[in-house]
Amino acid sequence: METIRIDGSVIRTLLSGSVCGLRARMEEINDLNVFPVPDGDTGTNMTKTLEGGLARLAEQGTLGEQMSAFAKGCVLGARGNSGVILSQYMAGVSSAVADRESVSAYELAQALNAGVHRAYAAVANPVEGTILTVFRESSAHAAQSASEDITAQQLLETLIESAKVALAKTKEMLPVLAQADVVDSGGAGYLAMLVGMYDALTGKVTDLGSYESVQSAKPAVNYDLFGTDSVLEWGYCTETLVRLQRAKGDPEAFDVDAFKAALEAKDCNSIVALRDFDVLKVHAHTMTPADVLTLCQQFGEFLEVKIENMSLQHSEKTVAQEKKKKVHKRYGVIAVASGEGMHALFSELGADVIIDGGQTANPSAEDFVDAIGQLDCDHVLLLPNNGNILLTAQQAATLCREIDVRVVPTKSFPQGYSALAVFNSELEDADEQVEYMTEAKNAVVSGEITFAIRDTVIGDVAVKKGEAIGILDGKLVCSLADEQDAMCAMLAEIEDIEDREILSLFVGADVTEDERAAMTEAIEQAYEDLTVEVFVGGQQVYRYLVAVE
Numbered sequence: 001m002e003t004i005r006i007d008g009s010v011i012r013t014l015l016s017g018s019v020c021g022l023r024a025r026m027e028e029i030n031d032l033n034v035f036p037v038p039d040g041d042t043g044t045n046m047t048k049t050l051e052g053g054l055a056r057l058a059e060q061g062t063l064g065e066q067m068s069a070f071a072k073g074c075v076l077g078a079r080g081n082s083g084v085i086l087s088q089y090m091a092g093v094s095s096a097v098a099d100r101e102s103v104s105a106y107e108l109a110q111a112l113n114a115g116v117h118r119a120y121a122a123v124a125n126p127v128e129g130t131i132l133t134v135f136r137e138s139s140a141h142a143a144q145s146a147s148e149d150i151t152a153q154q155l156l157e158t159l160i161e162s163a164k165v166a167l168a169k170t171k172e173m174l175p176v177l178a179q180a181d182v183v184d185s186g187g188a189g190y191l192a193m194l195v196g197m198y199d200a201l202t203g204k205v206t207d208l209g210s211y212e213s214v215q216s217a218k219p220a221v222n223y224d225l226f227g228t229d230s231v232l233e234w235g236y237c238t239e240t241l242v243r244l245q246r247a248k249g250d251p252e253a254f255d256v257d258a259f260k261a262a263l264e265a266k267d268c269n270s271i272v273a274l275r276d277f278d279v280l281k282v283h284a285h286t287m288t289p290a291d292v293l294t295l296c297q298q299f300g301e302f303l304e305v306k307i308e309n310m311s312l313q314h315s316e317k318t319v320a321q322e323k324k325k326k327v328h329k330r331y332g333v334i335a336v337a338s339g340e341g342m343h344a345l346f347s348e349l350g351a352d353v354i355i356d357g358g359q360t361a362n363p364s365a366e367d368f369v370d371a372i373g374q375l376d377c378d379h380v381l382l383l384p385n386n387g388n389i390l391l392t393a394q395q396a397a398t399l400c401r402e403i404d405v406r407v408v409p410t411k412s413f414p415q416g417y418s419a420l421a422v423f424n425s426e427l428e429d430a431d432e433q434v435e436y437m438t439e440a441k442n443a444v445v446s447g448e449i450t451f452a453i454r455d456t457v458i459g460d461v462a463v464k465k466g467e468a469i470g471i472l473d474g475k476l477v478c479s480l481a482d483e484q485d486a487m488c489a490m491l492a493e494i495e496d497i498e499d500r501e502i503l504s505l506f507v508g509a510d511v512t513e514d515e516r517a518a519m520t521e522a523i524e525q526a527y528e529d530l531t532v533e534v535f536v537g538g539q540q541v542y543r544y545l546v547a548v549e
Helices: 008-030 042-054 063-077 080-096 105-121 131-145 152-173 175-180 185-201 256-265 289-296 316-325 340-348 365-373 390-399 413-421 430-443 483-492 513-526
Strands: 236-244 269-276 279-286 300-309 329-337 353-356 377-383 404-407 445-451 456-458 461-463 468-472 475-480 502-507 531-536 544-548
Touching: 008 042, 008 063, 008 185, 042 063, 042 080, 042 185, 063 080, 063 365, 063 390, 080 105, 080 131, 080 185, 080 390, 105 131, 105 152, 131 152, 131 185, 152 175, 152 185, 175 456, 236 289, 256 269, 256 279, 256 289, 269 365, 279 289, 279 365, 289 300, 329 340, 329 365, 329 413, 340 353, 340 413, 340 502, 340 531, 353 365, 365 390, 377 390, 377 413, 377 430, 390 404, 404 430, 413 430, 413 445, 413 502, 413 544, 445 483, 461 475, 468 483, 475 483, 483 513, 483 544, 502 513, 513 531
Parallel strands: 329 353, 329 377, 377 404, 502 531
Antiparallel strands: 236 279, 236 300, 269 279, 445 468, 445 544, 456 461, 468 475, 502 544
């Protein structure tokens, strides 16, 4: 049966189908990676971003209500650059239909352009030949060709065909894609979403249940830790999402600071209150959760409520860390790191919270928001330490409007290490702090050594599968049979290497002690004037990372 009107039920089917489509091609999309290294994660990031949206859909609701809930979930769940751009696209479409119970397919076609504008605005320097191009060209073609009596099925057919054409063009628009003989991975992900929507709407795929409610796996709780003779020492971790209601006040005029003060008056601590549009996210530790819920209900109604006994939730070590991290400070530092060694290094340099992540494991915007909520400080500094996490960190900062959050734009672990090395907890001016840290990360040259997973040609470098490749500040510069030779060849590409003094070598999880010793010796012999500092980082994907200063 042809679908003329798109209401809350239909859009739920379409959005569920989009995840089915992405899931079916996720690994294929991950493999559309320009560099021949095992770090492709676009498909995973886009899928998890949409899962964040699906987890917030209700069983019933108008088109506007469902799209609003979905878009907000995508914004919080956004992972990687592709996920952030996708979340902003969805937020734009949502804003165009926010007050509608249903729309025609023709009206939805026009609304897609709002998503395109929002997605482009989210990127400081938009590049054609990416997912943005596929968004723009497919949406423009659909809007121009749609008639007022077009069905949803016909609209999707048009979007799919125009997206295929736009996707094929990405290889022509970006030379690096043509050279690697791949199309843009984000654009391929969007095409997979459209196909999934069409398959769900036409009944080709009917098993959508497993995608409609996404729950994170949680470890089993040992309820014996709180017995009949236990004393509630740590209280309850109380979290809720509240939809602010006009019947109870003016959502636009809601005062977050006054609300937090009211929670403090009720002896709550570890308070986080963030407003995103008309949804209030609340986190508080309290002995009486009912007091928190009663206060929240004065302003709206609950979308989610979670209450956990912290004696069950935390070990003694976790509780001790909780008490320590709540000491008020001028600065709080949150860094992304992968591997036990990297975690320890960033902690020693002053990071208060470490978010586990990096290549192939990009944290979400909500992971950053939750980490920010763990701190009690005047200024929060975020170190994403990965180019694919930078937009996510920036999106998280915009969600925390009531807190001064600064993103230090580190794009690699070596950059993050160098930036944090000059962090001064006593410096009063936060602008100067960020400036010094940014200057430090800009001064370092970052290098990466790993093994190629396929034959290809990047620039003027011919790569063979299994060879050691060197990547210098994001540019692949060499591919050789021996990784020590690759390291030395990569360092030779640094124009002022003779003027630099320190090389920090971060050793990956798969490197043996003998390999580490041999690599250190090779560097010291080739560059006698460099002081080599070796750290066991334990990072995945890259066997060696270097910071040359």
